[in-house]
Structure formats: C-alpha cells, structure tokens
Amino acid sequence: MERRIGGKLLVECLQALGATKSFGVPGESYLAVLDALYDTRNSLDFVLCRNEGGAAFMASAYGKLTGTPGICFVTRGPGATNASIGVHTAMQDSAPMILFVGQVGTDMKDREAFQEINYRAYFGDVAKWVTEIEHADRIPEIISRAWITAQSGRPGPVVIALPEDVLAAETRCPPLKGAVPVREAAPADETVDAIVLELSKAQRPLILMGGGGWTLKGSRDLQAFAEAGDLPVLAAFRYQDRYDNHSETYVGDAGVGMTPSTKDLIKSADVIVAVNIRFGEMTTDGYTLLEVPTPAQKLIHIHASDRELGKVYQPDMAIHAGPNALAAALAGRNLQGPWAAWRETARRNYLASFEAPDQPSPVDMVKVTAFLRERLPEDAVLTNGAGNFTVWPNKFFRFGPGQRLLAPQSGAMGYGVPAAIAAKVDNPRRTVVCFAGDGDFQMNCQELGTAMQANAQPIILILNNGIYGTIRMHQERTYPERVLGTTLENPDFVTLAKAYGYHAEHVGKTEDFEAAFERALASSTGAVLELNVSPEALTPRQTLGQMRATALAAAE
Secondary structure, X not given: OOOEEHHHHHHHHHHHHOOOEEEEOOOHHHHHHHHXXXXXXXXXEEEEOOOHHHHHHHHHHHHHHHOOOEEEEEOOOHHXXXXXXXXXXXXXXXXXXXXXXXXXXXXXXXXXXXXXXOHHHHHOOOOOEEEEOOOHHHHHHHHHHHHHHHHOOOOOEEEEEEEHHHHHOEEOOOOOOOOOOOOOOOOOHHHHHHHHHHHHOOOOEEEEXXXXXXXXXXXXHHHHHHHHHOOOEEEEOOOHHHOOOOOOOEEEEEOOOOOHHXXXXXXXXXXXXEXXXXXXXXXXXXXXXXXXXOOOOEEEEEEOOHHHOOOOOOOOEEEEOOHHHHHHHHHOOOOOOOOHHHHHHHHHHHHHOOOOOOOOOOOOHHHHHHHHHHHOOOOOEXXXXXXXXXXXXXXXXXXXXXXXXXXXXXXXXXXHHHHHHHHHHHOOOOOEEEEEEHHHHOOOHHHHHHHHHHOOOOEEEEEEOOEOXXXXXXXXXXXXXOOOOOEOOOOOHHHHHHHOOOEEEEEOOHHHHHHHHHHXXXXXXXXXXXXXXXXXXOOOOOOHHHHHHHHHHHHO
C-alpha cells in the first residue's frame, strides 16, 4: 500500500468525507497538515483567519448553516484556549464542528512541555467528544467517528488533539472511502398516533420547535402539519429561521426580550409539543414558564438525542426521534380541534410586536429593519453577536423559508462578523448582513482581513451607540447613575473598514440609510455602514433615561 504521513492521511480522510472548507490560524504544531492542505487548494480550502476565536466561530457558524461539520485547525496551548469560545458556542447552538488542535509530541506528554494542555480535561465539559490520536494508523477510524459524532443525535463539536510526531509518522493505512449518511431516529406509527391523539384533546395546543439538525424539508413538513391542523408554532431562542415566519401558524419566538403575550402563550397552553429543543434558560424565561421538574402543561418532548429527554422537565411523553423524521411522519396526519381563536390571537400578538414608537435616535432602527424586511432577498443570511442591538435582527425581522439567522445561543460577543464571513465563504453570491454593536464589532473586527483575503466580504451594520448596551441597561436598572466600565471611546470605523478594502460609510440619519444600503449591496468589496444610534434608544419601547428614572424612583 502507498506510504503517506499522518498529516496527509488526515486531510485525505476529510476530503473523502466531503469537507471542502476549513478555517484556522497556522501553528508549528501541525505543519504536516498545512503541508497536505497545500495540495488541496480549490478542493479543500484553508481559510486563513486572524485569531483562533474568530476561526472557531467561523467553523461553528459554517456547521450551523450547512449541517455538515465546520472544520477548524489551531495550534496547541494558546491557540486552543482562544478557540474554546467557538467550541462552547457550537455546543450550545447544537452545531456540528470538528476542532483539530496541535499537540506536543507523544515523547513529551505529561511533562508540562511548551504549550502543553490536557485537552480531554480542558474541553471535556464543552464538547460532545474529545480525543487524541496516538498512532497514525488510527487516523481514519477517529476521523470517521468524529464526523458521525458531530452530526448525529444532537449535533455538536468534537475536539481532536494531533501530536506532532503522529502527524509526521509514516503509515500504510488507506484513507476513508467516503461519508456514511447519518440517518435520524424515526418515530413508530403508534407513537405518531399518540401525539395526534393528545393534540386532538387539547383546547390550547402549542408546538415549540428549534434545535440543530433541521433540513428545509423538515421545516416544510412541520409547517404542513401545523397549517393543516391550524396549530400555533413558537420557535425556541434564536431558531426562528427554521420555520416560515410568514405562515399564519407562526406566532413568534421564545427568547431574550420575550413579549408578555409569548410568556402567557406558553403558560396558558394545555398541551406543548416540544420538537428538538433542549429547554434552555432563555426559552423558558429562567425556567419559570414551566414548573421544574413537572410542568402543569401536558408536555410531549421529542428530541434527536435521548440524553435531552427528561434532562430538565419530566415529560408526559418522551420520544427519541430526529426533527425531520418526526415532521415527515406528522405531515400527512389530519387533526382538527377547537383552537382556531387561540391560534389567531397568538398570531395577532406576534404581528403587533413589530409595532414600536419612533426611536429617540438619529438613526431609527425600527424604520431600518422595516426597510430590510422588504428589501433583502429570499435567501439572505442575517448574523449577530451579543448585545441589546440583537433585538433588531431577532425580533423585528420575519424570516422566510430560504433565509437564515446565525446567532449564538451562548450569547457570545464577537460571533456576528466571523459568522457572516463563514456564510460568504460557503456561498459568495449570497447576501449576508451582519448586525454588530460597536463593542461587539471590536471583539473580532480584525477578521475583516480574513474576509478581504478570502474574497468573502459581507455587509456589516455597526450600531454605534458608544456603550456596552446590555451591561449599561442592567447597570442603570440595578445601580442607577453609578456608571463604570460601560462607556466606549471608539476608533473611526469608516477609516478602519476602508483600510481592509471595504466600501464604508457613516450613516448619520434614518433617511440616509436606504441609499447607503443600496450602495452597500452594489459594492463588490463588501461594506461597513456605521449607524449613528443614540444610547437612549437602548430598547425599542423604553429609553435609557426611563430605565434610570424608574430605578431611582424604586430606590426612593
């Protein structure tokens, strides 16, 4: 058999599995892999990033967008610790990802050698599986397991440590022959019958859907079932792109900034069919909307991973099934019930949530997002990091079936810019718009260099209000007028973006936005639009001054 070194075998295995893109920052600990990637340019590309955190965010977002593992390569020690934020985000997002980390040679293990870390211990709580390849002959076996593990059940990140001597060692072991399709667990016919029967007894049914692993067909099948039965569908935190928001059955999302009507919808439901969600803190409003461990509502919980069933809430029915298989099984079922008014009220409340007063700001984001709802194409991708500004893409945009939202369940600042770049790497012709606060943008603004070099420049909207908005909000609510550490002195964002080759403009008032955005769309270099947003416009319906006044009055 042909002899090859471990680094080349690893890359050949990834190619056989279908990998076409990888993200990373180079390091001497995995030079053998970089050498192998030299020969796979234009088939398995290496996207050169500026920081391992940005690279890992890109891989996480790529996995979330495509459903196939996002690949990231980083060096040992500091490279791995920088990349850990992306692993944590992929885990909470249920996004398939594989992080390859360089490691000291096997002859130096456990001596605290230069940049040595025990990766099984370090990543053990934030990844689905962590391992280290200790012999070159086992590379195909471990890569195959990692690929399947990242995609099966609840998708998530896998971390693989690569000792230098293993990558340089020769082996006669052949590469993998190809990918094995990962089939979802499917519900039995009698299980589907039981779900439909319980729903038919309901007065106030609710479908709560989300999680990773959805396909477009799965979303459409669930929509067909919900529309045929006139059932309201609520999306879990930051999964509103997995269901057509224009459907009359879509009634909003359960997440940060949840409306009172949405909270009441969950509390008042008598049967909740929870499809593929993990009952996170944001979706349950701090675990208050359903009682722990036994909810007052009848709960039917379906998840692709058996480990999620009963993890927080004891369901009346626990069903181990993938979301797409479950939706396909439900799609042909007939269901009728006395809940038309219930669904109509929920939809009406959702549509009313788009109504907000004029903002006390030079650039009014209510009007900006209203324009974007009409202007963006049917396959647009929106991304964001973390901060109060995320209310605009998360609460004031309606996602059609071909549009996507890449936003971190982990609440990680700095995710939006790398995620937008990853979306452009996947499809350079797709319109990608990143919403970023001024503080959020500066977490990973250096990745504009990655976008420039990879010719993958999105449109970035910087909502510049000169503060860390979310923390200032909590600060004024809890310690009014005692402001520390939340005011930012920012650089000239337009000049910075132009230095990276972007088209860039400062948008000083609302009426200038539409023309500026058209110029951004027409630019072949991507665009950065800095929006002049007042710190007073911290939330759509309450100003910063009103928050402070309310807190002072309560203190008195």
